[in-house]
Amino acid sequence: MVIEYSGIVVRSVLTDKREKFYDSKGIGCYMFRIDEAEVVDATMHGSAARFINHSCEPNCYSRVIHVEGHKRIVIFALRRILRGEELTYDYKFPIEEPAAKLPCNCGARRCRRFLN
Template sequence: MAARYRKLKEIPVEQRLVVRRSHIHGWGLFTLMPFAPNDMIVEYMGEKIRRCVADQREKKYEEMGLGSCYLFALDASTIIDATRAGGPARFINHCCGPNADAKVVAVDGVPKLVIVARRALAVGEEVTYDYKFEYENDKIACHCGAAKCRGSMN
């Protein structure tokens, strides 16, 4: 996995991916090159913080009216916050029938969160994954358009 991660870093992200408007929601991440199944597409980057700090920030972001926050669990105690500073992976939209998955890989003993192709992706395709939000009574509407869309992200 570490070798695959290093290979990912050989091609600059601007040559692999582009952020542009999405029919799913706001902005999305689109391919500039083809990807084979199991290829690493991009690393989800941001500030690594503890879960308790992430909970505080999420409330603060809501109070500020940011509209979107980009918090992604790396493990049970570590969250990656890409809200204010992060890479283009933060623009990947949810889909109930995703074409990619998020995976944690260890590189020289350091955990990294990478997005991996679930199937072959063509040039110009929007990269999507299932956010797998926890169940809540207040549903977050899903507009992914997948054939088996659940109607909500949670």
């Protein structure tokens, strides 16, 4: 285990509203989807895990685990990680239509070119 992606658990239906609010204030938004119903919003109250970037060839992965009845997002190492090495994991965004494609700049040899 590397770090928990902690933050405030919010219902999915509230994420658009929160994102718009953060945008209007110029605040960078950090959210991680737990499942269809819930999202962790780490924007204002969250761990440093929110700063971990995506990579198509990552050294970590994320898992939703259940702890005493609560869902928690945890980042685990995929392999031995060297001191000073950047932590990355695959964001696994849902596949969207071409118009909404987010380009990936991870620089991995086998980069998929898009995050979604």
